[in-house]
Amino acid sequence: MIDVTVTGVSGRMGRQLAKAVEENDRTRLVGATVIEGDPWAGQRMRDVLDLETDIVVEVDPLEAIARSDAIIDFTAPQATHDHATLAAQAGAAHVIGTTGLEADTLAHLSRCAVHTKIVRAGNFSLGVNLLTVLTRKVAAALGPEFDIEIVEMHHRHKVDAPSGTALMLGEAAAEGRGIDLAAHTESGRHGLTGAREEGAIGFAALRGGAVIGEHSAIFASTGERITLGHIAEDRMLFARGAVTAAIWAHAQKPGEYDMIDVLGLRD
Ligand SMILES: NC(=O)C1=CN([C@@H]2O[C@H](COP(=O)(O)OP(=O)(O)OC[C@H]3O[C@@H](n4cnc5c(N)ncnc54)[C@H](OP(=O)(O)O)[C@@H]3O)[C@@H](O)[C@H]2O)C=CC1
Numbered sequence: 001m002i003d004v005t006v007t008g009v010s011g012r013m014g015r016q017l018a019k020a021v022e023e024n025d026r027t028r029l030v031g032a033t034v035i036e037g038d039p040w041a042g043q044r045m046r047d048v049l050d051l052e053t054d055i056v057v058e059v060d061p062l063e064a065i066a067r068s069d070a071i072i073d074f075t076a077p078q079a080t081h082d083h084a085t086l087a088a089q090a091g092a093a094h095v096i097g098t099t100g101l102e103a104d105t106l107a108h109l110s111r112c113a114v115h116t117k118i119v120r121a122g123n124f125s126l127g128v129n130l131l132t133v134l135t136r137k138v139a140a141a142l143g144p145e146f147d148i149e150i151v152e153m154h155h156r157h158k159v160d161a162p163s164g165t166a167l168m169l170g171e172a173a174a175e176g177r178g179i180d181l182a183a184h185t186e187s188g189r190h191g192l193t194g195a196r197e198e199g200a201i202g203f204a205a206l207r208g209g210a211v212i213g214e215h216s217a218i219f220a221s222t223g224e225r226i227t228l229g230h231i232a233e234d235r236m237l238f239a240r241g242a243v244t245a246a247i248w249a250h251a252q253k254p255g256e257y258d259m260i261d262v263l264g265l266r267d
């Protein structure tokens with residue numbers, strides 16, 4: 001059995017993650033955390049989420065992580081930064097779904113990965129990870145006469161843009177084309193923008209309603225257009241992928257990994 005803590009358990013993803021850990025016969029929920037002041041703090045998981053476990057929701061992640069083989073963390077950038085320190089100290093695998101991480105946190109994760117295994121992905125679904133592989137291949141096959149645009153739509157509560165998945169797709173397209181994404185990104189067009197830069201990779205982010213996550217990679221020439229896309233219809237998709245990643249990470253050496261490694265999709 002792999003003992004798992006879910007951080008941010010009262011969140012949209014936290015709830016699904018706790019269920020996914022408990023439904024998998026190789027994992028067991030041994031910790032569940034929330035931020036101070038959250039109504040779930042101090043409550044039994046069986047009372048707030050109808051799970052058959054005696055786990056009580058905690059505010060301090062220290063002890064929960066210390067008794068865990070793995071933590072699954074879909075929270076917020078500062079929380080993930082802090083959890084990484086604790087996971088590295090405890091030697092617990094750290095599965096990270098949090099998006100919108102800044103460069104200082106990414107550098108911190110690389111230092112933590114000397115001590116433990118980190119699996120980080122902007123999207124833990126099989127479909128999106130296959131889509132990134134396809135996007136890289138299509139970008140490599142097409143010439144610069146094809147403009148690349150990444151379009152995403154999410155629910156009204158999402159706080160970061162472009163989404164982590166959109167950035168994965170942009171990175172894949174840039175890799176396929178043999179260019180640096182940061183140097184070719186065009187996003188947030190508004191007003192008198194001028195014509196599209198040749199070779200740019202464009203990003204457009206839509207927000208509204210309860211959309212779980214929709215992504216397209218569009219390759220447009222003057223004569224034809226190819227669209228590769230993915231629609232997520234249930235958050236359990238991401239949660240089950242993250243549990244698969246925790247089980248996989250348990251058997252790995254310390255280091256930084258992503259879902260392409262977990263799924264064995266790397267060429
Ligand atoms: N990689 C993937 O496959 C996916 C990634 N995501 C990403 O996961 C993250 C969470 O998304 P979502 O569940 O929709 O967001 P929510 O806001 O619903 O959940 C995040 C939860 O984390 C809590 N939290 C914040 N800081 C801490 C902390 N220090 N300790 C414990 N809990 C904390 C928040 O509490 P409070 O609300 O009180 O701040 C909230 O309950 C986002 O970055 C999102 O982009 C989402 C889906 C799939």
Ligand SMILES: O=C(O)C1=N[C@H](C(=O)O)C[C@H](O)C1
Binds near residue numbers: 163213
């Ligand atoms: O915030 C979300 O909800 C999602 N976030 C991830 C992202 O930023 O791509 C994954 C998924 O699309 C849902």
